Amino acid sequence: MRAPIRLGIPAILSFLLFTLELCSAQSSSATSITVYYVPGQTPLGTAAGTASAATPTSFDQSLQAYNASTLVAPAPPGASALPTSFALPIPTGVPVGASIKQNGSFFGFSIEMSVVNQVLGKNSTVLQVPFLNLMSNLQQRVGRINIRVGGNTQETATLVANTTDGRILEKDLAGVTNPTDTPPLIYTPDLIYMLGNISTLVNVRWYLGVPFNDTSNFRLQIIEQGQAILGDHLIAVQAGNEPDLYGSHGHRALNYSQQDYFNEFGLLINAINADPLITSRDILIGPSVSTNWSPESVFDTGYIDAYTNSLAYLSVEHYPSDNCGVAFPSSGLPVHDPQQLLSSYLSHSSATSLAGAYIDSTNIAQQKGKQFLMFETNTASCGGFVGLSDAFTAALWGLDYGMQMAATNFSGALFHVGGQSVSYNPFTPPPTNESVFHAWTVGPIYYSALVMAEALGPSNASQVIDLQANGNNSFSPAYGIWENGNLVRALLINFANDPSGASDLQVDLSMTGGQMPSQVDVKYLLANNVTQKGNYTWAGQTFGGNFQSDGRPIGTENITSVPCNTGTQGACTIHVPAPGAALVFLSGSGAAQDTAGAPSQTFSTSTVTKAHNTVTIDAASLATSNGGRHDQLGSTSAGSAKSAAQSRRNAGIGGVVALGLEIFVGWVVAGAR
Ligand SMILES: *[C@@H]1O[C@H](CO)[C@@H](O)[C@H](O)[C@H]1NC(C)=O
Numbered sequence: 001m002r003a004p005i006r007l008g009i010p011a012i013l014s015f016l017l018f019t020l021e022l023c024s025a026q027s028s029s030a031t032s033i034t035v036y037y038v039p040g041q042t043p044l045g046t047a048a049g050t051a052s053a054a055t056p057t058s059f060d061q062s063l064q065a066y067n068a069s070t071l072v073a074p075a076p077p078g079a080s081a082l083p084t085s086f087a088l089p090i091p092t093g094v095p096v097g098a099s100i101k102q103n104g105s106f107f108g109f110s111i112e113m114s115v116v117n118q119v120l121g122k123n124s125t126v127l128q129v130p131f132l133n134l135m136s137n138l139q140q141r142v143g144r145i146n147i148r149v150g151g152n153t154q155e156t157a158t159l160v161a162n163t164t165d166g167r168i169l170e171k172d173l174a175g176v177t178n179p180t181d182t183p184p185l186i187y188t189p190d191l192i193y194m195l196g197n198i199s200t201l202v203n204v205r206w207y208l209g210v211p212f213n214d215t216s217n218f219r220l221q222i223i224e225q226g227q228a229i230l231g232d233h234l235i236a237v238q239a240g241n242e243p244d245l246y247g248s249h250g251h252r253a254l255n256y257s258q259q260d261y262f263n264e265f266g267l268l269i270n271a272i273n274a275d276p277l278i279t280s281r282d283i284l285i286g287p288s289v290s291t292n293w294s295p296e297s298v299f300d301t302g303y304i305d306a307y308t309n310s311l312a313y314l315s316v317e318h319y320p321s322d323n324c325g326v327a328f329p330s331s332g333l334p335v336h337d338p339q340q341l342l343s344s345y346l347s348h349s350s351a352t353s354l355a356g357a358y359i360d361s362t363n364i365a366q367q368k369g370k371q372f373l374m375f376e377t378n379t380a381s382c383g384g385f386v387g388l389s390d391a392f393t394a395a396l397w398g399l400d401y402g403m404q405m406a407a408t409n410f411s412g413a414l415f416h417v418g419g420q421s422v423s424y425n426p427f428t429p430p431p432t433n434e435s436v437f438h439a440w441t442v443g444p445i446y447y448s449a450l451v452m453a454e455a456l457g458p459s460n461a462s463q464v465i466d467l468q469a470n471g472n473n474s475f476s477p478a479y480g481i482w483e484n485g486n487l488v489r490a491l492l493i494n495f496a497n498d499p500s501g502a503s504d505l506q507v508d509l510s511m512t513g514g515q516m517p518s519q520v521d522v523k524y525l526l527a528n529n530v531t532q533k534g535n536y537t538w539a540g541q542t543f544g545g546n547f548q549s550d551g552r553p554i555g556t557e558n559i560t561s562v563p564c565n566t567g568t569q570g571a572c573t574i575h576v577p578a579p580g581a582a583l584v585f586l587s588g589s590g591a592a593q594d595t596a597g598a599p600s601q602t603f604s605t606s607t608v609t610k611a612h613n614t615v616t617i618d619a620a621s622l623a624t625s626n627g628g629r630h631d632q633l634g635s636t637s638a639g640s641a642k643s644a645a646q647s648r649r650n651a652g653i654g655g656v657v658a659l660g661l662e663i664f665v666g667w668v669v670a671g672a673r
């Protein structure tokens with residue numbers, strides 16, 4: 001093992017300097033402002049709080065990601081609006097209208113390029129271990145995670161050999177006089193090496209974005225280097241981030257049209273074809289429109305057919321609402337009151353209207369043999385809503401929305417990750433540079449990802465349908481999931497908020513054309529109420545509250561066995577608390593463990609304060625480890641043998657040996673030795 005190097009992340013500047021997407025994907029009247037400074041924060045150069053994470057400073061609490069404000073939950077719907085006992089017969093075989101076969105990695109993440117050095121690591125040799133653990137949890141369930149690095153900041157990013165201060169990413173602040181200016185990013189190849197080195201530890205596949213601000217002089221280095229460094233781990237490259245907003249955001253003439261985008265996409269393809277350093281050319285993602293243009297209006301230019309050999313995926317980006325009026329008061333944009341909106345996020349109609357708007361597009365994509373992606377989404381742009389985006393509401397909403405997109409033939413959905421001044425993060429690194437290790441904050445959307453991963457499973461052949469349960473009641477959506485032609489799981493959601501228990505569901509689940517097993521396994525996603533912040537549980541395990549996670553689940557997994565009546569009228573009565581979600585494993589006892597019960601390959605942090613304050617992972621021990629969710633570093637005594645499938649899914653781990661990579665699993669605890 002090489003000598004440990006002291007870790008100094010996250011860089012103190014980075015959290016002051018991330019970009020917010022302003023009304024990027026929802027409001028056709030929105031004007032463009034990409035904000036560079038955190039609203040309400042003193043700009044660059046000001047000392048920030050440095051207390052240990054156990055006692056968050058007032059500075060921490062002033063960051064939107066940790067704001068403790070809550071909303072008032074909607075009143076229980078009442079028995080007439082929500083019948084609580086209902087039968088749910090599900091066909092054993094795949095019904096007409098079920099989705100295309102979905103990958104388990106459907107639910108992924110989108111990380112704004114300007115915050116990767118906060119979320120992923122400092123550079124190629126200093127990675128954020130909590131991030132690795134969070135990804136490992138998902139890999140264990142579905143084998144792979146898809147992450148996009150990009151966003152507005154990709155458009156002007158430029159690859160340079162090195163930066164003046166040695167960082168992998170810098171904002172060119174010279175010349176930024178207006179706090180809403182987006183300074184161009186410069187980044188070094190080490191940023192891409194960092195992605196590559198993450199992929200040797202956990203099976204993360206990357207989407208990148210090629211700068212589209214200058215179509216007479218394309219900067220293709222991200223494709224060249226991305227392919228050279230990432231190889232198969234580079235999935236594809238986005239060309240044009242929300243081109244429908246280029247005109248109104250001042251990136252093009254106001255009359256910038258679908259035809260202009262079509263023409264520029266053609267110029268990019270010509271440039272790629274002329275670049276000998278680009279080895280694979282069928283790699284582009286587009287049109288990534290949000291709201292001003294429909295995808296069909298771009299398709300009408302002949303886009304798909306003209307560029308079919310270059311187009312790897314079709315894409316859109318969309319948020320259901322925005323918090324722009326609050327984030328940027330001077331913009332004059334309308335202020336949305338999250339309290340008024342809360343109940344709309346606690347309704348199945350949110351998911352059906354969001355995904356429903358694209359059914360025509362997903363059908364076109366299928367006809368053209370393309371996969372269709374939701375490339376960036378979350379609860380609301382401009383940072384989301386305090387009390388909604390960071391509460392249990394968002395976990396149920398994200399789960400329903402993700403499942404609905406799968407049911408309507410999207411092929412993947414990426415939930416956006418901002419920084420400390422947004423509410424909607426699936427996971428947030430701590431803002432202080434001196435912090436205890438258990439210091440990440442895991443948000444509700446990460447729980448959505450975890451549950452959806454288990455709902456789809458690792459087969460990459462899951463077909464999903466919205467069962468329109470309970471008379472298509474908007475409080476109680478349910479999905480069926482089939483694998484290789486057989487019903488395997490059902491997901492039941494209860495959006496009602498009723499701690500009295502009176503709105504808990506009793507669902508009589510049965511199979512039509514098949515036999516229920518004698519008992520089924522059930523896992524629950526739970527919180528006390530929809531406004532709860534943090535400490536949600538999935539099968540009894542949690543990632544805690546603010547500043548309490550190192551990315552590994554805490555607690556013992558709790559799988560509930562529910563007996564079924566056998567015989568022709570066999571049914572199992574599944575209890576779904578209000579609020580909550582239940583994933584029912586229909587292949588009999590042990591099915592839940594088969595799907596996800598094995599220990600995660602995680603990256604232990606238990607020796608963080610020893611010796612040098614930091615510790616490196618011993619690469620050789622990782623290669624032989626069975627997992628060790630709660631084990632000491634290097635232990636192979638996880639108490640559970642890896643299944644063959646598990647070994648396959650973790651196959652990437654072995655690569656670390658050859659690399660001799662050092663991963664830093666801790667950083668300085670103030671005053672601790
Ligand atoms: C953390 O930030 C403070 C204030 O900017 C600085 O004095 C301190 O040296 C930093 N600590 C580390 C470990 O970077």
Ligand SMILES: *[C@@H]1O[C@H](CO)[C@@H](O)[C@H](O)[C@H]1NC(C)=O
Nearest residue numbers: 061062063064067068069386
């Ligand atoms: C927390 O959020 C609420 C609601 O948006 C806001 O009124 C309050 O000022 C925020 N608190 C802090 C400390 O920023």
Ligand SMILES: *[C@@H]1O[C@H](CO)[C@@H](O)[C@H](O)[C@H]1NC(C)=O
Nearest residue numbers: 097098099100359407408409
């Ligand atoms: C999804 O695709 C499948 C297979 O083509 C089709 O049967 C189903 O109707 C589609 N769903 C929607 C909502 O269009």
Ligand SMILES: *[C@@H]1O[C@H](CO)[C@@H](O)[C@H](O)[C@H]1NC(C)=O
Nearest residue numbers: 103105146371373411412460
């Ligand atoms: C789904 O998996 C297949 C096979 O592994 C792959 O070709 C495809 O690109 C994946 N789709 C997405 C959106 O990840």
Ligand SMILES: *[C@@H]1O[C@H](CO)[C@@H](O)[C@H](O)[C@H]1NC(C)=O
Nearest residue numbers: 005006122123124125126190
């Ligand atoms: C990454 O950062 C650490 C700590 O600052 C430094 O020691 C190391 O050399 C850097 N690695 C690379 C590849 O620049």
Ligand SMILES: *[C@@H]1O[C@H](CO)[C@@H](O)[C@H](O)[C@H]1NC(C)=O
Nearest residue numbers: 155156157158184213214215
């Ligand atoms: C595109 O962005 C790069 C990097 O910031 C900049 O140098 C260039 O001038 C821009 N081009 C146009 C046409 O805006």
Ligand SMILES: *[C@@H]1O[C@H](CO)[C@@H](O)[C@H](O)[C@H]1NC(C)=O
Nearest residue numbers: 160161162163164165166188
């Ligand atoms: C960094 O770039 C400068 C020129 O911009 C060059 O002189 C220097 O050698 C470079 N350093 C390294 C380590 O590549």
Ligand SMILES: *[C@@H]1O[C@H](CO)[C@@H](O)[C@H](O)[C@H]1NC(C)=O
Nearest residue numbers: 124125193194196197200229
């Ligand atoms: C990991 O990063 C180092 C640079 O620090 C690089 O030499 C190595 O090739 C990287 N590995 C991968 C798989 O990208």
Ligand SMILES: *[C@@H]1O[C@H](CO)[C@@H](O)[C@H](O)[C@H]1NC(C)=O
Nearest residue numbers: 252253254255256257259260
């Ligand atoms: C769009 O606007 C630009 C400048 O404002 C102008 O030069 C161009 O002719 C216009 N294009 C069309 C098709 O009207």
Ligand SMILES: *[C@@H]1O[C@H](CO)[C@@H](O)[C@H](O)[C@H]1NC(C)=O
Nearest residue numbers: 073527528529530531532533
């Ligand atoms: C919601 O649940 C949390 C966590 O148990 C609790 O602190 C909070 O008081 C509850 N809210 C209401 C309105 O009951």
Ligand SMILES: *[C@@H]1O[C@H](CO)[C@@H](O)[C@H](O)[C@H]1NC(C)=O
Nearest residue numbers: 532533534535544545546548
């Ligand atoms: C979560 O639970 C822990 C331990 O019970 C508690 O310390 C913390 O305050 C809770 N966090 C929130 C956000 O409720």
Ligand SMILES: *[C@@H]1O[C@H](CO)[C@@H](O)[C@H](O)[C@H]1NC(C)=O
Nearest residue numbers: 524526539540557558559560
């Ligand atoms: C396991 O979950 C069930 C259902 O929520 C609950 O009734 C039971 O008390 C839990 N058991 C433990 C040990 O937490």
